[in-house]
Amino acid sequence: MNPREFAERCLLGVLMSQPGRLAPISRWLEAEDFHSPAHGTIYAHLRAMVEAAQAEAEPGQDPASLPGVDAVSLYERIAASGELGTHELSAPRLHTLMATAPSPQQARPESYGLMVLEASIRRRVAEGGMRVEQYVEQATDVADLLRAVDNALADVDRAQQRWDSVTGLPNLTRVLEGESASAPDQPQLRSGPPVQVLLEPPDEQQVQAAEQAVVASVLSNPRLLEQLYERLLPSDFADERLATTYRSALELHARGEHIDMVTVAWEQQRHEYDYGPGITPEEMLALTEHAAGDPAYHADVVMRGAVTRLTRAAAEKVQQAAQHPGLQPGDVLHTTRMAYAAVRDTAARMYSQGSTPARLAGLSSPVPLDAALQQPDGSPPSPRRLRAVPPPEPDRGR
Amino acid sequence: MSETTISAEAMRGHIAAGRALPLLPDGAPGPVQYAGRWWAIPADAHDYLPVTDASAAAHLDTAAQRLHQARQDARPGAERDDGARR
Numbered sequence: 001m002n003p004r005e006f007a008e009r010c011l012l013g014v015l016m017s018q019p020g021r022l023a024p025i026s027r028w029l030e031a032e033d034f035h036s037p038a039h040g041t042i043y044a045h046l047r048a049m050v051e052a053a054q055a056e057a058e059p060g061q062d063p064a065s066l067p068g069v070d071a072v073s074l075y076e077r078i079a080a081s082g083e084l085g086t087h088e089l090s091a092p093r094l095h096t097l098m099a100t101a102p103s104p105q106q107a108r109p110e111s112y113g114l115m116v117l118e119a120s121i122r123r124r125v126a127e128g129g130m131r132v133e134q135y136v137e138q139a140t141d142v143a144d145l146l147r148a149v150d151n152a153l154a155d156v157d158r159a160q161q162r163w164d165s166v167t168g169l170p171n172l173t174r175v176l177e178g179e180s181a182s183a184p185d186q187p188q189l190r191s192g193p194p195v196q197v198l199l200e201p202p203d204e205q206q207v208q209a210a211e212q213a214v215v216a217s218v219l220s221n222p223r224l225l226e227q228l229y230e231r232l233l234p235s236d237f238a239d240e241r242l243a244t245t246y247r248s249a250l251e252l253h254a255r256g257e258h259i260d261m262v263t264v265a266w267e268q269q270r271h272e273y274d275y276g277p278g279i280t281p282e283e284m285l286a287l288t289e290h291a292a293g294d295p296a297y298h299a300d301v302v303m304r305g306a307v308t309r310l311t312r313a314a315a316e317k318v319q320q321a322a323q324h325p326g327l328q329p330g331d332v333l334h335t336t337r338m339a340y341a342a343v344r345d346t347a348a349r350m351y352s353q354g355s356t357p358a359r360l361a362g363l364s365s366p367v368p369l370d371a372a373l374q375q376p377d378g379s380p381p382s383p384r385r386l387r388a389v390p391p392p393e394p395d396r397g398r
Numbered sequence: 399m400s401e402t403t404i405s406a407e408a409m410r411g412h413i414a415a416g417r418a419l420p421l422l423p424d425g426a427p428g429p430v431q432y433a434g435r436w437w438a439i440p441a442d443a444h445d446y447l448p449v450t451d452a453s454a455a456a457h458l459d460t461a462a463q464r465l466h467q468a469r470q471d472a473r474p475g476a477e478r479d480d481g482a483r484r
Contacts, residue, residue, distance in 0.1 A: 028467040110472040117468050121461045122422060125429055128454055130438035132428040256474045 003265040004119045006100075006281040008039045010262045011112035013101025015046055016094065018109075019069040022050045025113040033120035038089050042097075045077050071098060100285065108258040115266050202305050204238070210301035211242045215279070216287040217295040218249050222259035224295050229253055232299045234275075236306035244268050245278035261288065404437060404446040421462055429458050 001009075015022045031044035046069070053066040071094050078089055101107055125132045202210065214232070218224055229250055237243035248268035252259045261284040268278035279287070404412075406426045412418035413425050418432035429438040429449070436449035436458045449455045 024471050025468075028464040028471075108472065110468070114465075114468040114472040117464060118422060121465065122428075124457070124461070125421070125438075126441070128457065129441045130429055130449075130454075131441055131443075132422065132424070258472075258474065 001281045003262075003269045003281070004035060004115065006265050007112045007115040007119075007262050008034055008036055009097050010101040010107065011109050011116060012039055012042050012046070013097040013099070014104055014107040014109045014112070015043075016071050016074065016098050017101070018104045019046060019050045019053070019066050021104075021109050022047060023054065025109060026050070029113045029117055033116050035116075035119065035123070038093070041078065041083050041089065042074070042094070045081070046074055049074065049077065071095065102260045102262065106260055108260065108263070111258050112262050115262070202301050202308070206301055207238050207305035210298040210305070211237050211239050212287055213293050213298040214295060214302055215242050215245050215249075215284075216290070217293075217298065218246065218259075219261050219264060219284055220288050221295075222249065222253065225249060225253040225259070227296070228299055232302060236302050238305055238309065240276050241279050244271065244275045245284070247271070247275060248278060261285065402448055404432070406439060406444065406446065409437065409446050421458060421465070431462070 011025075015025075026047050029043075031040040031047070034040035034043055049069045050066060053069050057066065071091075075089075075091050075094055078084055083089065122132050214228075218228070232246075234243040234247035234250065237246060245264060245268055248264045248271065249259055251271075252263055252267055257263065261281060265278070265281050265284065268275075272278075409418060409430055409432070410426045412432055413420055413430065418430045418437075420426065421429040421431070426446075427439045429436055430446065431437075432446075436455050437446040438449050438458075439446055449458065
């Protein structure tokens, strides 16, 4: 099921539950806008029923639900029209539409209708011989490739700025090249927030379960993003598809738009080329059915997993650099700083937001970060110290 | 390049500067309103050309009006005019 199909289904499902909400949508959405002829037929009949019922509605009646407009009467009306067999419509199919949709209290049929309309106009523009963005279908366009490269470079640049703002570390390469760390135009070399690695980092299964739980919680209760958006980043996810889904929810949150499974599925298709696919609507439905547990705890597990992965990766990178005979000390330090930037950043987010207190260890890293970055007295790091990095111990911290 | 041709890149610049309004949120290469008329890239071309066919332009006008109304209804915080609870 693609996002457009998901939007069509959820729109109809919500409108069958609360047919009164069709009125504003019917001003701009036509049955022909549905890609699925069956969905267009359902919409046309539902719209006609709503118009008839609203003409007879009593004053003061709940406008969301109209007497006589429900799934059963809709099915009977379509059956009487002889269109059941034409589009393979059935009672279970109508029921499935209702079961697929978010709860009427949380649903935004206006948003789903807008998605259906956008998709319809996009099809018609293309049919009219005009080019139109096709999202993933046109992903091989050179301009798209260049845009993706630009995005990647911008990400690298932002990561550098975040590191500098969190730690206040000067450019260590310049320090080694002769510039004093205490020069007037340089910030003092100081220790950033301690990088702590949990004694018991979560295993892959725990991380996977926690990531699913976080996404399920966000889809079920988007207000959680108010607490999570500064703390848990998409890059903390090990599962790239869950990361894309979470990123899409974050982007909707940043724009102040409605968040549910339908809007997230639609949003993530917009960024599919840049970030890869998110989880499917079917997977969203399955996840939210079993959403349970404390989201804050699950977020902690996700971040702990991220710190563990980043630390191991950074340690490997530092060791490779330190043992590379062709690299100058400045290069090694630069590599070290870069490799650990993500670790420190993630750890800073964990510990600055009142997260579960962590236990100090460093077991996942053969190179303690502070030792790699500076001497105990706060002076710039020694190249010899970096070159003396011991080899990693296998499976340490597991 | 003739005066009645605009490259997709230049049109992106017009969109970014607010001088042009794309029909769809994707922006270029989709149809765009610029200088009081519709512009679009034909399926087999790379540059924008004015939409000279009156019927096609009318279709785009209608689509733009429908999208505008839909976005108004779907915008964050929009109140339903039927008074029902969200």
